[in-house]
Ligand SMILES: NC(=O)c1ccc[n+]([C@@H]2O[C@H](COP(=O)([O-])OP(=O)(O)OC[C@H]3O[C@@H](n4cnc5c(N)ncnc54)[C@H](O)[C@@H]3O)[C@@H](O)[C@H]2O)c1
């Protein structure tokens with residue numbers, strides 16, 4: 001039994017590959033390396049190079065490797081990009097997911113784990129956000145993912161596979177053993193950008209919006225450590241393989257930090273000061289979003305081990321420094 005991990009050469013997917021490997025389980029990666037890196041993968045893990053919508057290639061990968069399960073990470077992921085290029089996002093995240101699910105059904109895949117996002121909730125009236133709150137995404141990225149959730153739910157009902165949809169909040173940090181981390185050169189995620197500024201790789205950091213209805217005026221987010229998130233996928237897979245029912249679950253810690261608080265933590269942990277510019281709001285950003293985090297603990301028995309913003313920032317700094325050394329060689 002093996003898992004086909006689409007987007008396994010990316011940031012979060014590579015951590016799931018490590019989690020599976022650490023648990024002695026088998027994985028095959030399908031990735032077009034558009035934003036991923038083959039060197040993030042352990043050498044013994046097979047990489048099939050190609051597109052998730054390539055039915056012949058994906059069908060062959062599933063059959064040849066005896067995959068009973070699919071973990072679908074491959075996507076385009078930047079909220080403001082999705083506002084500028086909605087049709088590109090609907091193609092990458094919705095149309096291609098439809099093709100992939102069809103191939104998986106035809107090839108007899110029994111279980112699907114899907115990377116969804118807190119962006120499906122849009123601008124929730126209350127935080128923390130429980131899973132059964134009505135979804136109402138405010139940007140094309142969130143809408144592209146919500147449509148995929150619906151397709152997976154409908155296809156599972158019609159074709160008899162089971163699924164776990166995981167709605168990630170803000171993913172950050174790196175493998176505590178230094179084997180993987182966020183490696184996209186022009187990444188836009190706050191903790192990545194702030195660590196790069198702390199290490200002198202960027203001249204400054206912009207805070208997008210200080211007039212939100214939050215305690216300090218900047219946006220509130222729930223930052224979940226990436227290995228904890230990968231472990232959630234691993235236990236979700238165990239749940240499905242042992243006959244568990246389909247579930248939709250938030251992945252977060254249930255606590256929000258503001259952008260300005262995160263910047264302070266990065267300055268404190270790194271011991272470096274850097275220029276912070278207070279800028280206008282960025283398109284598509286909700287003011288505050290924090291996970292209702294109980295359901296995943298009770299339904300999957302998931303227990304986070306890295307719920308500590310300082311630790312997350314330290315891992316991100318260590319990874320960034322390792323990347324800089326790698327790029328010099
Ligand atoms: N990073 C976050 O904070 C966050 C939050 C919520 C949800 N997510 C979701 O998690 C998933 C993984 O995100 P990530 O941060 O690891 O991003 P990433 O860009 O590092 O990883 C995406 C991977 O998918 C591959 N890929 C993209 N399109 C492909 C295609 N058509 N065919 C084959 N491979 C393709 C890329 O090469 C890359 O390796 C995405 O589905 C994203 O929407 C991420």
Ligand SMILES: O=c1ccn([C@@H]2O[C@H](COP(=O)(O)OP(=O)(O)O[C@H]3O[C@H](CO)[C@H](O)[C@H](O)[C@H]3O)[C@@H](O)[C@H]2O)c(=O)[nH]1
Pocket residue numbers: 077078079116117118119168169170171188189190191193205206207208209219220221259282285289
């Ligand atoms: O240089 C920066 C980068 C970000 N921010 C702010 O920091 C917060 C977090 O922004 P990120 O870009 O790190 O993450 P997002 O909240 O936009 O989005 C992330 O979390 C979402 C769910 O909350 C989705 O899952 C999405 O896939 C994922 O990228 C936002 O208020 C953003 O405006 C800045 O002020 N300056």
